[in-house]
Amino acid sequence: MKSVEKHNKILVSATKVFAKKGFFNARISDIAKEAKVADGTIYLYFNNKFDILISVLEEEIGKIIEQIQKAIKKETDPHKMLTIFVHKHLAAMKQNKNLAEVIHIELRQSDKLVKEYRNKTFKQYIDLISEIIRLGQEQHIYRKEIMPGIAKRAFFGALDEVSRVWTETSTSSYSLEETTEQVLSLFLFGMIERRD
Amino acid sequence: MKSVEKHNKILVSATKVFAKKGFFNARISDIAKEAKVADGTIYLYFNNKFDILISVLEEEIGKIIEQIQKAIKKETDPHKMLTIFVHKHLAAMKQNKNLAEVIHIELRQSDKLVKEYRNKTFKQYIDLISEIIRLGQEQHIYRKEIMPGIAKRAFFGALDEVSRVWTETSTSSYSLEETTEQVLSLFLFGMIERRD
DNA sequence: GGTAGATGAATGACTATTCATTCATCTACT
């Protein structure tokens, strides 16, 4: 097995173990066992336990973020951009449940390095939303009363919590499509019934 | 100092330390120092470290939840109920920042006992939202296409993430009133501009 | 002088990390 593959195998195993037990309750030996390598081997690929977590965040989440950013930048219509954002985000969360769980749990950690990561890469991600909203406001599509700085958080928080349903229940529950549609419809049209 | 007071003092100190360092990085000696008692004294009031966390969740958050539930049950108008929910939730989060941070971080933990708590008390709290939405749908105030099971999560997730702004920034940032108004307006009317 | 409550040093369990050793694979010389 090539060196890169082993690095990746440890990363995937770590994601699985972190998702199940949480970072602090995860043992290096758990990760080693899951990856079918010796404890010591882990240290040939990562500096320490924390470095593994940071790598999971950086590499795994980074891929998703980059992919979504790229897809959005091809569009100019705010509605379509938001649709892409919601759909891709939820799809990624539903597809990789271990990673989703690590995001839900570990990205909250109060550790300095984790906060740093959250502040850097993650802020950039969330700011995509406020930029789209501002764009929509300039085009008179979205209400000018909306404050993008608050709305971006509400929007992301909603996505984050909604996607949790897939990590915490084993039953099929809501489908990706209906969830996407619901969240979009909620934020675009609101809850109030209107007479045409 | 009476026994009850000391219990409470330890609880408040623990909340502060958990907020700053997170549960796993918090030392019993940190909590003891913060509460100005000896390490051993903690064990006269709590069974173990984890019991302290659970007590923080049960007692501190419990108070807030109960208070909000009570206030809502006095109302019958869905709009007013939601307004109360949003305002009281955000007010509580802004007022007690340490507790807010513990909620943001520790309620996510993958530990069995924490999950149990989340599933029990917390579900009940979130379900308040879906009940209000259903009520509004019956009264033809809210769109019938909205799925309360998804909307309740989106709603709570939004509140949760929005309130984080107060725990992570030291600057005054958004006021309680404008945040409440923004979130409500967002969920009720959506983002789309309409011509009357 | 008896007791409830408080103290904090000592204990011991737990685990991240290290490193001496192994061994499969490669190199280069005959």
Next chain:
DNA sequence: AGTAGATGAATGAATAGTCATTCATCTACC
């Protein structure tokens, strides 16, 4: 092609440090 020697990836037992928890002792009040 066969072999001696070199390489460094992989191993996992041993180490070393950290803390939650305990408990012998103390304090202060009745």
